[in-house]
Amino acid sequence: RRSATVSVDITGRLTDVIFEEGAVVEKGQILARLDDDLARYDLQLARGRLQSANAAIASLQAQMVEAEAQRQRADRLAQTGAVSAASLDSAVSRIVSLTAQHNAATADARVAETAVDRQSEFVERHIIRAPFAGVIIAKNAQAGEILSPAAGGGEFTRTGVATLVDMASLEVEVDVNEGQIADIKAGQSATIVLDAYPDWQIAGEVIAIIPTANRDRATIQVRVGFKERDQRVLPQMAAKVTYDRSPT
Secondary structure, three states, X not given: OOEEEEOOOOOEEEEEEOOOOOOEEOOOOEEEEEOOHHHHXXXXXXXXXXXXXXXXXXXXXXXXXXXXXXXXXXXXXXXXXXXXXXXXXXXXXXXXHHHHHHHHHHHHHHHHHHHHHHHHHHHHOOEEEOOOOEEEEEEOOOOOOEEOOOOOOOOOEEOOOEEEEOXXXXXXXXXXXXXXXXXXXXXEEXXXXXXXXXXXXXXXXXXXXXXXXXXXXXXXXXXXXXXXXXXXXXXXXXXXXXXXXXXX
């Protein structure tokens, strides 16, 4: 029921593919990596700009402390007539100017910090992780190939690196004739027999009846789940289902 082609939302060249078919993986586990050299260089530049912006803020803060001290001295001297009112106005104007510069530098630092966060996320997107726990049933790309979220680069561009299946979500999809659907209900017990193991009867249960019919085949699809999990049950196997007459 739960299957996915694992890919990325950026285009890049695969440098590492660290899984094989049949591997059991956990959610978030690293499956492959794209070449991220340029992305990391850009991240270093963004961090450098943030450091420069923070240094500018620190410098302006020091200048503001000095300017405030000068204003206070000018204020005291102006009260005794030792300096002119113009000197006091100049000291006040310097504080206003430095405050405006400090506000601008603070805004620049916030922008630089956002750029670092954005670039860090972009670097992270070069790592391909399993979206959920499951089993790898197909390895669709090799190191050195180009991976893209959409096919547009010819036959050498892959749109996925692996096919992942949640084995705990395995179920049987059965086409039931319209004339027999009235005898089937959700929760009803059923017996599943795989074509690969004809002598093995597996306990099952009707999960749901899909509320639409196939007009061409006059059938309705029914989802049947396994009451017990077994490693012998694999995706895309053929099976036959027998339904108990009385629902559980």
